[in-house]
Amino acid sequence: MIVLVGFMGAGKTTVGRILARRLGVPFRDSDVVIEQRAGRPIRQIFAEEGEPAFRDLEHKVIADLLDGTDSVLALGGGAVQRADTRDLLKDVPVAYLRISYAEAMRRVGGDQGRPMLVRPDVAQLHAERDLVYAEAATVTVDAGTSPPEAIARDILTLLADAEAS
Numbered sequence: 001m002i003v004l005v006g007f008m009g010a011g012k013t014t015v016g017r018i019l020a021r022r023l024g025v026p027f028r029d030s031d032v033v034i035e036q037r038a039g040r041p042i043r044q045i046f047a048e049e050g051e052p053a054f055r056d057l058e059h060k061v062i063a064d065l066l067d068g069t070d071s072v073l074a075l076g077g078g079a080v081q082r083a084d085t086r087d088l089l090k091d092v093p094v095a096y097l098r099i100s101y102a103e104a105m106r107r108v109g110g111d112q113g114r115p116m117l118v119r120p121d122v123a124q125l126h127a128e129r130d131l132v133y134a135e136a137a138t139v140t141v142d143a144g145t146s147p148p149e150a151i152a153r154d155i156l157t158l159l160a161d162a163e164a165s
């Protein structure tokens with residue numbers, strides 16, 4: 001089991017798919033399961049019910065996905081905001097895909113499907129979350145300057161080192 005955290009655009013979904021293929025395990029993405037359960041896209045959940053309702057559903061989905069099945073699990077960028085959701089990650093290997101705010105905006109700035117991007121304090125959110133991701137993580141990788149395949153390889157190397165030590 002490997003869980004991926006990091007800001008919007010860090011490549012959690014992209015790198016997660018590659019990691020899962022390499023390991024021969026299923027890839028799962030909390031955002032996809034949230035959309036399936038709600039029967040609506042994330043943008044619509046935020047618009048109709050607001051962020052707190054989204055976070056409640058996110059918490060339940062992540063709790064269900066940490067069911068012991070060996071898989072690679074990509075989380076949404078805000079999953080670590082709530083302490084009770086962070087608690088769910090205590091006993092699993094977590095990789096933090098770290099990117100700068102500028103690189104995040106280059107990749108996903110203006111994406112209508114990510115409602116948190118239109119918040120006026122999104123830069124501050126990026127700065128605040130950095131520490132939270134790092135604290136939740138077993139390993140941290142630079143995810144802003146190399147291709148997804150190289151990031152997947154770095155994660156496997158770092159996690160193997162962390163396990164050995």
Ligand SMILES: Nc1ncnc2c1ncn2[C@@H]1O[C@H](COP(=O)(O)OP(=O)(O)O)[C@@H](O)[C@H]1O
Binds near residue numbers: 009010143146148151
């Ligand atoms: N290492 C990378 N280098 C360049 N572009 C990337 C990289 N990782 C992801 N991307 C691109 O950035 C965008 C966001 O990736 P995504 O995997 O959806 O991020 P997240 O799930 O962390 O929000 C996509 O267009 C993806 O192709």
Ligand SMILES: O=C(O)C1=C[C@@H](OP(=O)(O)O)[C@@H](O)[C@H](O)C1
Binds near residue numbers: 009013075077079113
């Ligand atoms: O950062 C956030 O609060 C969010 C990130 C999104 O996932 P990605 O990080 O995969 O874009 C998605 O869960 C939702 O739009 C909220």
Ligand SMILES: [Mg+2]
Binds near residue numbers: 012013031074075076
């Ligand atoms: Mg994603």
